[in-house]
Amino acid sequence: MPGLVDATTGWVVHALNLGVERLDLRGELSRQLGRPVAVENDVKAAAIGARELVGDATEVMAYLNVGTGLAAAVVDSSGEVMRGIGGAAGEIGHLPVGGDVPCGCGQVGCLETLASGSALARLWPQPDGQLRDPFAAAAAGDEIAARAVETLCEGIGLAIQLLALAAGAEHVVVGGGLTDLGDPLVEGIAAQLRARAARSQLIAGLSLADRFEVLRSDVPVAAVGAALLPRTTTPLVAEGA
Template sequence: MKLGIDIGGTKTAAVVLDPHDKVIAHETTRSGSGPDAVLAAAVRIARRAIAEASLDDEEARSLSVGACMPGLVDGATGTVLHAANLRVDRLELGPLLGAELGLPVSVENDVKAAGLGAREALCARSSRYADLGLGYLNLGTGLAAAVVVDGEVVRGPRGAAGEIGHLPVGTGVPCSCGQTGCLETIASGSALARLWPVPTPRPDPFVAAAAGDRRAAAALHTLSDGIATAVQVLVFAAGVDLVVAGGGLTSLGEPLAEAVRDRLRERARRAPVLAALDLPDRFELLVTAIPLAALGAAELGGRARPTSAAGRLS
């Protein structure tokens, strides 16, 4: 049995998977703000998911636990740094959550966990995905990616692998990270909000563009072009076979995926080297009922060396 906890910017989710990786419990709550509240919400939702799963004593004692959240994660110590949107500068998530639950806890960055979760979700569909190098694009307020090769997340120095949102690509737009022209400034939810500023609740930009809104159409062209570049970066630099996208922007659905494929087709018409790679066929949206990061955290807990001593489930 595996427990996965996904601490997101607004919601914290917990899932329990049975030995066949079937989801037998799924609970969500509002995320806390600040280290103490973030931890308290994670503990509360983990206990609720464990209760919902109706585990017997033996199952509860042998439960493996993985947790993920935004920020810079040291997997060896379970420490998370600089999760600004949760108002967390530093949190010893692994040891503290482990002490509360009485179980060892593995910790990973949320986008990297989602990459692992994406691989699990794809492999549940078909075994043909197991051998593919996978790129996971998180199209949220910002842009980040994870690379999964041979079933393992590529981390790089201090987890830098996959931080393609802050690759300067010459957009000329100042980025929140301090650089100018980052890919995130054209390929993210915040980019779309800047390129097409409309009052909330924001209407569907594809519907607006189809109705003749030229600014919406131009924004979508820029957005899809930026995402196409992200796909190209992951295939060229990380050598992945397939790129799947998750995150809030994927609520735009297949029109977004098709717009990205259109940009890739346009590039392939000009560049034979791209045409040979079939890039449009290597990109898809991955929309699942269970958060990918929670699935990935559960998988991580089941396979990684945990960061705190095991004890009794409290």
């Protein structure tokens, strides 16, 4: 479930993209299904799944979801998901980084307004509402598409740097719908990270271009993470079940 999820109580708040302000998801599902229910934030579940599929148990791993919005989750070396205040740890899409674009959270200039599917659609609008491949368009000479993908890759690079510096991530797995853009996206992100390293010995020492990988959206990390929830949370048992 998107939003701030309390995995202990199963309550969800501030699921902005769904218009959900407050919901007892775990309790309602358990009562409706008559079954034990565990609830988790979708990106945190994906992080659990990514660690299971491609992670290294000795590393701090971050999962960065680049879809309609932008969010992350960090799993420490013991396999625990970092939750923070009210489950807000990892909501880096709502960190203001500059600019004057309003964000759905109520702030202005959030990272999500640079590095997300909604940002790409705004930066490179399509008449029919269908988002084609902006990298192919850029290669064909579309200057607007070229600026859009540069901004996108720069924003994702900034998110990776942020996760390394602020959350101690040693390995960043990038997932979400935009990863279907394929190798040009990977190369664009790597180029941005190398450019950052060229400007700063501090950043160069982090070797960020070698610390991220991109998973296509058809790798079911969220489903795997959801399947593993009973071992990471305490499911609620419905009354009478």
